[in-house]
Amino acid sequence: MSALAISGAIEAGLLFSLVALGVYLSFRVLNFPDLTVDGSFPLGAAAAAVAIVNGVDPFLATALATFAGASAGFVSGFLNVRFRILNLLAGILTMVALYSINLRVMGRPNISLYGEATIFTPFEKWFDFGIWTTSIVLFVIALGMKVLVDWFLGTQVGLALRASGENPVMARAQSVSNDRMTLIGMTLSNALVGLAGALFAQSQGMADVSIGIGTIVTGLAALIIGETLLGSTKVVLATLGCLIGAVLYRFFIAAALSVGFLGIQAQDLNLVTAVVVAIAVVLSQARRNSRFKLWPKLRRALLTVQPQKG
Amino acid sequence: MLNVCDAYITFNPGTPLAVPALRGVDLDIEEGEFVTIIGTNGAGKSTLLSAVAGDVRLDRGGIYIDGHDVTSFPTEQRAAMIGRVFQEPRLGTCSSLTVEENLALAMSRGGRRSMRSALGRGRERRKLAEQVSRLGMGLEGRLGSLAGTLSGGQRQALSLLMATLLPMKILILDEHTAALDPGAAATVLDLSAEIAGEQKLTTLMVTHSMRNSLDYGTRTIMMNAGRVLLDIHGEERKGYDVPDLLDLFKESTGSAVEDDQLVLA
Numbered sequence: 001m002s003a004l005a006i007s008g009a010i011e012a013g014l015l016f017s018l019v020a021l022g023v024y025l026s027f028r029v030l031n032f033p034d035l036t037v038d039g040s041f042p043l044g045a046a047a048a049a050v051a052i053v054n055g056v057d058p059f060l061a062t063a064l065a066t067f068a069g070a071s072a073g074f075v076s077g078f079l080n081v082r083f084r085i086l087n088l089l090a091g092i093l094t095m096v097a098l099y100s101i102n103l104r105v106m107g108r109p110n111i112s113l114y115g116e117a118t119i120f121t122p123f124e125k126w127f128d129f130g131i132w133t134t135s136i137v138l139f140v141i142a143l144g145m146k147v148l149v150d151w152f153l154g155t156q157v158g159l160a161l162r163a164s165g166e167n168p169v170m171a172r173a174q175s176v177s178n179d180r181m182t183l184i185g186m187t188l189s190n191a192l193v194g195l196a197g198a199l200f201a202q203s204q205g206m207a208d209v210s211i212g213i214g215t216i217v218t219g220l221a222a223l224i225i226g227e228t229l230l231g232s233t234k235v236v237l238a239t240l241g242c243l244i245g246a247v248l249y250r251f252f253i254a255a256a257l258s259v260g261f262l263g264i265q266a267q268d269l270n271l272v273t274a275v276v277v278a279i280a281v282v283l284s285q286a287r288r289n290s291r292f293k294l295w296p297k298l299r300r301a302l303l304t305v306q307p308q309k310g
Numbered sequence: 311m312l313n314v315c316d317a318y319i320t321f322n323p324g325t326p327l328a329v330p331a332l333r334g335v336d337l338d339i340e341e342g343e344f345v346t347i348i349g350t351n352g353a354g355k356s357t358l359l360s361a362v363a364g365d366v367r368l369d370r371g372g373i374y375i376d377g378h379d380v381t382s383f384p385t386e387q388r389a390a391m392i393g394r395v396f397q398e399p400r401l402g403t404c405s406s407l408t409v410e411e412n413l414a415l416a417m418s419r420g421g422r423r424s425m426r427s428a429l430g431r432g433r434e435r436r437k438l439a440e441q442v443s444r445l446g447m448g449l450e451g452r453l454g455s456l457a458g459t460l461s462g463g464q465r466q467a468l469s470l471l472m473a474t475l476l477p478m479k480i481l482i483l484d485e486h487t488a489a490l491d492p493g494a495a496a497t498v499l500d501l502s503a504e505i506a507g508e509q510k511l512t513t514l515m516v517t518h519s520m521r522n523s524l525d526y527g528t529r530t531i532m533m534n535a536g537r538v539l540l541d542i543h544g545e546e547r548k549g550y551d552v553p554d555l556l557d558l559f560k561e562s563t564g565s566a567v568e569d570d571q572l573v574l575a
Contacts, residue, residue, distance in 0.1 A: 156423040159415050163404045170402055173363070174472070175389035175419045233406065233456060 001258045007131045009254035011203055013222075013247030014138035018196035019215055020222035020242035021149055022189040026073075027223070028232065029153065030165040030185035032080070035091035035216055039098025040072040040190040042212035044197025046102045049111040049207035058119040062198045069194015070187045072098060077186030081179035095212075102209050110208040111201075118202035134203050141199065145192060146239045152188070153235045161185050193219075214270040217277055222246035224280040249276075311341040311512050312362070312480055317371035319357055319536075331357040333536035335371075343543075344506055344513040344527035348520060348555075353533040355516045359484050362514065364388040375479055390420025393473030393511075395466060395486040395502075402469030402486075405458030409449060409468060412457050413438050416472035445471060445501065463494030467501060474505050481506055483515040499526065520552045530555075534563055 019041065026034035044065040051061035072094055079090035103109065123137050152158045164171040164181035171178055193215070201207040225248055226241020253272065256264050264272060314337040321329040332354050339345055347355045360366040362373060364385035372381045375391055396402045403412050414428040417438070429435060443450035447467040449460070457465060466486055473481060483502060487495035503526050506513045517523050523530050529543035532555065539562050542550060 152425075154427055154429070155425045156414075156418045156428045157425060159407070159411055159428040160418075160423050162407060163415055166406050167401070167404045169396070170404055172365075172385040173389055173392075173394045173396075173402070174415050175386045175421075176415075176423075177384075177386045 001255060004131060005254050005258055006251075007135055009250045010135045010247060011138060013250035014135065014142045014243070015196050015200050015203065015246075016218050016222055016250060017142045017243040017246035018145055018192050018199070019219035020226065020246045021145055021239060022192035022196070023216065023219035023223050024238060024242055025149070025185055025189040025192070027220070028165075028238070029162055030182060030189070032077075032087050032165070032182060032186060033091070034073070034076060034186060034189060035088065036072055036076040036094045036098075036186070036190055037091075037193050037216040037219060038212045038214070039095035039102070040069040040193045040212075041197040041200070041215040042102050042207070042209055043072055043098050043105070044069045044194030045201035045207035045211060046105040046111070046197075046209070047194070048198035049113055049201045050105055050107075052113060052116050052118065052202070053111060058117055058121070058202065062119055062195065062202070065198030066191050066195040069197065070191035072194070073186040073188070073190025074183060076190070077183040080186075081182050098212075099209065102212075106207065106209070109210075110206060113201060113205045113207070119199075120202060138199065138203065141195075142243055145195070146243055149192075149239050150236050157184065214273055217270070217273045218249070219246075221273055221277045221280065222249050224277065224284065225249055228280065228284070311343075311376060312339040312514075313337070313372075313374040314358070314362065315372045315374070317358075317361060317373070318369045319361060319366060320369055323369070330536050332361065332368075335533075335536070335538055337531070337538065339512060339514070339529075341512055342510045343529055344503070344511075345515065345529045345531060346523040346527040347514065347516045347531045347533060348518075348523040349533035349539070352535075354536040355533050356484055357536075358533070359482050359514060359516055362480070363392055363394055363482055391479045392482060393476075393478050393480070394482045395469045395473050395484070397485040397488050399462040399465035399469070399489055403457040403460075403465050403472070406456060408454050408456055409442070409460070410435070410438065410453040412468060413442070413472060413475065416475045419476055420478070441471060441475065442468075447497070461494070462490050463498055466490060466494075466498045470498065470502055470505065474509060474511065477509075479512060481511045481513040483513065485516050485518060488518060503527075520555050524550055524552065524555070532559065534559070539563070 019037065023037065026032045047068040048061045048065035051064050052058055056064070076090045076094040079085045079093060080087050085093070120134050120137055124133050127133065129136060153162060160171065160176040161181045161184060163174065164176050164178045165185070168178045171181070200211065222245040223242055224245070226245030227238065229244060230237040230241040232238050253269065256272070257266060314335055317332045317335040319332040321331055335354070335358060347358065349355050357366060361368055364383055364387070368381060372379060374380065380388055394402070404415070407415070410429060414430065418428070439450060439453060442453065445467045447464050449464055449468060452460070457468065460468065486502070487498050490498060499522065502515070505511070513527070515527065524547070529541070530547060531538055532540035540558055
């Protein structure tokens with residue numbers, strides 16, 4: 001693997017760690033299987049790219065893209081809580097609508113940012129680590145967002161959000177409005193994804209309507225790898241898992257591509273991702289399901305924390 | 311204090327599966343009364359509690375707390391005035407939150423939740439720890455443990471503390487000891503009576519045990535087929551024993567109590 005391939009994998013991994021954080025908020029904390037992500041990721045990219053080519057400051061453009069992602073999440077949440085549309089369907093509807101909206105936002109299927117100033121430009125002037133500069137900036141952003149999510153989930157609102165996702169009956173009895181929590185969680189989740197899209201466009205130098213395909217699956221893959229490594233009981237570990245999982249995942253993909261493992265090529269990426277997620281889900285279910293006698297020792301070790309009797 | 315006026319609820323109305331759950335319940339409960347509610351399965355006890363808590367809307371009638379009409383309030387809005395402990399220990403607490411986080415969630419009940427750290431400062435945290443140790447359930451050393459790792463009795467005690475942590479008006483206990491083993495059930499029941507007495511809480515407790523319905527509280531209500539069958543309190547209640555309740559039931563309904571659990575408990 002060349003240094004360029006490695007730095008590219010780390011960049012992509014850090015970008016997708018933001019998606020993984022968003023997916024963690026919706027899928028895990030809120031218990032809302034949100035497919036909006038496949039639309040809000042390219043929406044963030046499109047919004048940032050259009051703003052930048054029209055002379056908007058890249059930082060403001062990134063903020064706009066984040067806001068656009070947040071709005072998309074709000075729409076999915078609103079469809080669910082106001083009209084009681086099934087959460088899965090609400091996300092799919094927004095995702096499908098966003099495909100058209102993204103084309104409208106960009107006015108054409110793709111926009112190149114070649115030669116434009118991005119949020120990485122000023123950092124390239126301050127310090128120069130060659131091909132690693134973008135990775136360093138992305139690492140700081142990803143770490144910052146992880147800390148922000150940790151902090152938020154420890155506030156009074158954050159705690160209410162966690163309770164609402166896990167035990168809506170109890171949350172209501174503690175005066176938590178589950179509908180409001182769904183809106184807040186979905187908005188924040190997709191804000192992160194929109195931000196990821198904006199950073200993707202700026203680090204890759206282009207936005208394209210088709211970059212959203214498979215975003216959710218990649219985010220899930222990162223989330224599940226993180227959970228497998230660090231567990232999911234503690235928020236700080238789960239969010240750290242999103243970062244590590246995403247980077248590892250992209251790293252493995254890059255490695256597989258570079259050595260020509262099983263003849264995998266770039267166009268097979270979504271197939272590989274889907275297979276990896278399917279296997280990971282099956283394995284994590286097998287671990288919980290006593291009918292599977294897979295690695296009995298490991299299972300016992302994992303299941304030692306059991307509710308006591310009495 | 312709590313008034314339920316002419317309450318009617320029918321589940322699945324207009325279908326062959328229609329079940330009339332409440333058929334004209336009138337109740338006036340004074341401040342500080344501890345009401346035990348008893349009745350056979352399907353008598354409407356739990357539906358009555360759900361209606362007071364806001365989980366089920368009335369088809370007809372009204373619910374008033376301190377003279378305020380709360381009939382149209384959703385559950386989360388009534389939660390400022392009502393503390394609840396559920397039958398199922400898993401329902402009243404959040405498994406993936408720690409004991410302390412569960413309590414912190416209850417500390418902000420009824421108020422506006424802000425972006426402040428939920429666990430609060432050292433002094434607030436010590437105060438919470440003090441409350442927990444008063445329960446005497448061995449929870450004081452486990453503030454950082456996930457609620458999912460507690461025993462059923464510990465979870466119900468935690469749930470009870472969460473329900474009564476803040477000043478409020480009505481405590482609802484929906485067969486909250488039914489899922490516990492006899493020892494833990496007795497402990498939690500005594501704890502409930504102690505806290506309710508100390509804070510002079512207006513309490514509604516559904517129980518399956520005729521014995522408990524007379525031993526605890528200040529007033530006993532027996533329900534049958536969605537109506538209040540019997541309502542005894544004060545001096546009159548002191549003379550009652552389990553066989554009297556059974557006789558009264560037979561007298562008013564023309565049939566003996568068939569619910570084994572109700573008689574034996």
